[in-house]
Amino acid sequence: MIVPPPVLVRNALGAWGADGRRWLDDLPRTAAAVARDWDLRVGEPFALSYHWVAEATTSDGTSAVLKLGPTQPGHLAHEAAALGIFGGRGAVRLLAHDAERGALLLERATPGTLARDLVPHRDEEATAAVVEVIRRLHQKPPADCALPDLAETEGASFAGHLDRFPGDDPLPRRLVERAAGLLAELSADGEQVVLHGDLHHDNVLRAEREPWLAIDPHGYVGDPGYDTGALLYNPEPGDRGEEKLTLLPARIEQLADGLGMPRERVEAWGFVVSVLSEVWTTEDGGAPDGGPLAVASHLLPRLT
The missing domain is CATH 3.90.1200.10 (Aminoglycoside phosphotransferase (APH), C-terminal lobe)
Known part of the structure; x- marks a missing residue:
């Protein structure tokens, strides 16, 4: 069961108001549906700020990252578009995108140190x-x-x-x-x-x-x-x-x-x-x- 941490709740409500509240309320159901449809095993979330981001593994064992956010036009749609243009050159690859559910499946950078x-x-x-x-x-x-x-x-x-x-x-x-x-x-x-x-x-x-x-x-x-x-x-x-x-x-x-x-x-x-x-x-x-x-x-x- 996903329980959004206080920092995610605060940021989502501050940035998106009522839309953020609806997204937070729907987050457990959305995550479960996306994981089912993309055949993912979802692990622990990373440090969260404005989106829900977690480790994921695809059905063929590929390490990935699942990122979920509100569906209104804006940041996640632009992120998906930019990653699609970059095509893995200098950036992680975009593996899947569901605009209607605000979901991105991303290549996981390993070891991932900053x-x-x-x-x-x-x-x-x-x-x-x-x-x-x-x-x-x-x-x-x-x-x-x-x-x-x-x-x-x-x-x-x-x-x-x-x-x-x-x-x-x-x-x-x-x-x-x-x-x-x-x-x-x-x-x-x-x-x-x-x-x-x-x-x-x-x-x-x-x-x-x-x-x-x-x-x-x-x-x-x-x-x-x-x-x-x-x-x-x-x-x-x-x-x-x-x-x-x-x-x-x-x-x-x-x-x-x-x-x-x-x-x-x-x-x-x-x-x-x-x-x-x-x-x-x-x-x-x-x-x-x-x-x-x-x-x-x-x-x-x-x-x-």
Whole structure:
């Protein structure tokens, strides 16, 4: 019997309201039906946040991951679409998708240790792993690509925040305005590729089929530099003071060199995505995290 932990209940209700409540209530039945129809043996869940994710084994003994979430259009549909486009190149393979039940069956990365585990003492190695994943993931969107446009989607996030909060609480207005402007500028003069959309050290796992594989894509079409942004505030190597910022210069240089991207562009995207992370937090009714805001404030003087 599935009993959703408090963190999953809290996040599902906060993100999806009544739809989240219905999904939680139906979760045991949905999981049982999907397991039956896909002939899965379902094991223990992983650490849960917004979706129910558990170990699974297929009828032929293949190790897999079962992921369940609400069925309204959005994250899981985009994740499935992105993984389908990636086709196992740099990311786990999508083995099955049931849109009506909000179910994904995914390749399991083994041994599955996180790039995060290399931080901070082997940070260069961790960043190199993510750089290689980015190189493999990014490709031109197919003609029938249904993924959302990055500039349009997250431009709306910035605009909604500015409409909702006319002053400097909860975030300094000038930072949000600058990030919104940079998002538009950077998106207008760059190439368009299929993006992971949430690529950082917690979403890159050690694997056997490829040395490292990405999981949990958000899925966008946009400028390649966007996928470097979250790497500058994730994971937190120390506290939220100066220690957190000590790895920034080396990461920025390594990302720029490894991806053939101007350092200034990596810094600009780092600023945009750091501010955007705090905007997302306030959308959910929370207070700013502080970590991404510290990175954005640190990068601000470097922007041209």
